Amino acid sequence: MTKINPALIGFDIDGVVADTGSAFIRIVNEEYGINSITLDDITSFEVVDCLDVDQGIIEEVFARLLDEPLATGLQPMKDAISVLHRFAEEAHLTFITARPHGEPIARWLKHFLQPAAFEKIRLVAMGAHDNKTSYIKDMGLKYFVDDRLQTCQMLAREGIKPLVYNQPWNKNGHGLPTVNDWRSIHALCFD
Numbered sequence: 001m002t003k004i005n006p007a008l009i010g011f012d013i014d015g016v017v018a019d020t021g022s023a024f025i026r027i028v029n030e031e032y033g034i035n036s037i038t039l040d041d042i043t044s045f046e047v048v049d050c051l052d053v054d055q056g057i058i059e060e061v062f063a064r065l066l067d068e069p070l071a072t073g074l075q076p077m078k079d080a081i082s083v084l085h086r087f088a089e090e091a092h093l094t095f096i097t098a099r100p101h102g103e104p105i106a107r108w109l110k111h112f113l114q115p116a117a118f119e120k121i122r123l124v125a126m127g128a129h130d131n132k133t134s135y136i137k138d139m140g141l142k143y144f145v146d147d148r149l150q151t152c153q154m155l156a157r158e159g160i161k162p163l164v165y166n167q168p169w170n171k172n173g174h175g176l177p178t179v180n181d182w183r184s185i186h187a188l189c190f191d
């Protein structure tokens with residue numbers, strides 16, 4: 001199979017590069033004493049729709065993950081950083097996120113990436129979930145890895161090849177290509 005050119009692929013951040021789901025579960029456990037939920041319970045991207053957790057708590061935790069990702073202890077997904085270092089040897093690292101502010105997550109990326117790889121990043125914080133396609137096309141990309149099914153379906157309709165990063169909240173019957181982890185992203189792009 002032909003490998004994907006590393007210059008043509010971009011990445012969402014939360015749920016793809018950053019293990020935001022696990023951080024959410026850990027924070028509600030450690031700081032709100034809610035220990036009854038697991039990652040598999042998050043069956044909807046709209047967390048409030050699938051968890052029996054007070055909406056105020058959910059909003060507070062997500063606000064912290066957005067505003068101070070380093071302080072919350074948000075971790076990269078397994079193998080994400082080493083694979084991104086490999087990508088950075090070949091091309092820019094392009095991240096397009098719905099996060100409202102780029103700076104906190106840029107600091108987070110800077111913390112985990114080697115300086116030479118961090119220099120290769122292009123980061124767009126859109127502040128909205130929709131309309132990712134235009135940013136992706138502006139960046140000259142043809143492939144995009146995202147965990148939000150609606151986003152991936154929209155990309156597919158608009159001429160971008162989405163790769164759905166498998167998560168408990170995006171598993172309901174779609175025909176789009178998926179990736180399970182960063183080893184499979186690596187395998188799609190490198191020998």
Ligand SMILES: [Mg+2]
Pocket residue numbers: 012013014015016146147148
């Ligand atoms: Mg995401």
